[in-house]
Amino acid sequence: MQVHAFAPTEALAPFVRTFEIIEAGDAGEKLLIPETGLILGFRYAGSSSLVEGAARLEVPDHVVTGLRATARRMVTAAGSGIILAKFRDGAAGAFFDPPLHQLFGATLPLEDLVDPRAVEAASAGIRAARSHRARVDALERFLLAQRARRDWRADPVVDAALRAIRADPGALRVAPLAGDLGLSVDGLEKRFRRSVGASPKQVASILRLRRALGAHRPGTPLTRLALDAGYYDQAHFIRQVVAAVGVAPRAFLHAAEFCL
Template sequence: MYRELAPPPDLAASVACVWSSVSRGGVILPDGCVDVVWRGDRLIVAGPATAAVAAGVPLGVPVFGVRFRLGAAGAALGLPAVELADAAVDAEEVFGRGASERVAAGGMPALLELVRARLRPVDPLDRAAALAMARPETRVASLAPELGVSERQLRRRFLDAVGYGPKTLGRILRFQHFLELSGRGSDLARLALDAGYADQAHLTREAKRLSGRTPAELIASGAGAAGERVRSVQAVGAPGAYRPAG
């Protein structure tokens, strides 16, 4: 069973949630976020994806991780998030030798200590840009002057903070919003409009590009939203309270 909990208070500015699950195979859908994941045999940093990625973990293996907030991973980990895009990086390249062994021995508390030791302050401008681009009506040309930077500088900073550009993030967050709404029913035309697509055909094209499945197939599979929730993305923290794993 997949479970999300709020991070410890001292990590909440950069970390959206901590989570645990048992591998069911299948694929992981793009959600705009970066996770540090214990996958049963080693620790990885799962970068922001632009398409579905095979889980690659045997069925039944317990897995857990830390998910960074939109726009926080680059600064928090001390490297440009664009270097992690569509990649699963051995965590020892980020956290140093012995990272996997420490988490294997200590579970979630050990993972949180690794993150805590690595964490760098997140620039409020980068976070503000990511939050603003979570709104479908936001455009870089209008956002840059509001934040006091040029369009070019904003795009560069956005790549370093998020891992890809504003347009790609917008597409992924809109797709996640569809998944969030899909529990309401299977009226695809209505779901498409409510999620911000031009029409059902637009939703179908985007779903296939991002997940390899049609919207109907996604609903039938029970696929749900992930990442930092689109409609509550301005909130710090998440429902629940952290309790050590195991």
Template sequence: MTTLAPTAALRAFVRRFIVVEFSSDLRDAHWPDTSATAAFSFRGRVRLDGERWAPASAFTALRGTVRAHEHRDRHGVVLVAFTPIGAAALLRAPLAGFSGATSDLADVLDRRGELDRLHDALSAAADRRERIALVERFLVERLRDARPDRLIAAATATLERTHGALRIADLARDAGLSQSALERRFKRVVGVAPKAFAAIARLRHARALHASGADAATIAHAAGYYDQSHYINDFRRATGSAPETYYRAAG
């Protein structure tokens, strides 16, 4: 795996580029994230939740549940992790209709020929840095005239910094908007409501606390859940299992 930061032209829209190459078939789990992603496969393929094969150029919006990936045939992929406001600028469309789904980027952008040429170039590229450069050039052209929504960027940064432990009414007040106006604008730009975004940020913080060795009661308190039961219920909604059961199965 190789990770690179974007150039200055993309910094408001892209958090990082990641190239992952699998040497054998592998199944893994992808946790909910506060970043929508674009994935450009250049070798092999990946199946989502055991149901369908992902398109060669795929866009995945924010989702609140863990997703299973099955990587086959030495899968190789360039991933673009967007900032919370970056994907809307790329798609040039409200993100609310994409929430929780993986879409064919060629259909969304109506640029199948261009994406087919990008796929061929990625497959023929000499190394990972060249592949990232190819994707970066594609995005720079697409985002040339884009303007980031700085108000929503600030709101998402606050929710991430506080790990979702902030009342949405307070977030709206700080933004100078009514709560309903903030929620409409947030959902249009980010794809989910502020409350759902905060829940993802809180769950990711809880996972990091577990990795540090904290027990469930400590995690619930430190991550801002009302109580341990609330933490367990949120975790179960995201993974299908209680924390203890999930982490035991994951090894």
């Protein structure tokens, strides 16, 4: 599997963290670790499916994935290719109408959220592209057109909450944070979930998990990974890994193929 990353242009940089083109020469299976931003994808070759228990669910060729608390197992056919836009946390609302918490845990056809004619036109441009750069350009044109149709402004309170969570996800206490921002806990929770797609605690939990897994190197003690990522202790880290991926971290880190 080959992954090619592209930075967004200046106009999209406030909204898109990165573009990725993923191509699979051979069939394969990967575990996808939860992310803090929505993901949009256009498949231009092959197919993929999600494995959930004994079921395999075909992934739409044009897809939006909401935030989720648990990892997903993805099976990709040989010869597949997909381009992804990975949105910054709290920024996907510039492109989609529903409150983002309605997409939590969902994997939906993009046509459910965007005019199918615009989706098909973008898909045709991506399929016809002769280079990865041209595919990214086609996806950027689609996103810029969607952005131009929406009168969207970032919520400054939510942005402040996100900055606090990113700075130290292990220290999050929702009630003091809400008080610092002049809101009730319920008021902060509702605004945050609508704009980001998950609760403050869920986002902090995803960030801690990603930081710990991203920092892992052979021989790194689990206690060091846990404390550096903001967990109370090693036991706290183990509980979250088991909840997110289904197995304890030592077995998972030594055996699993996963994508951050």
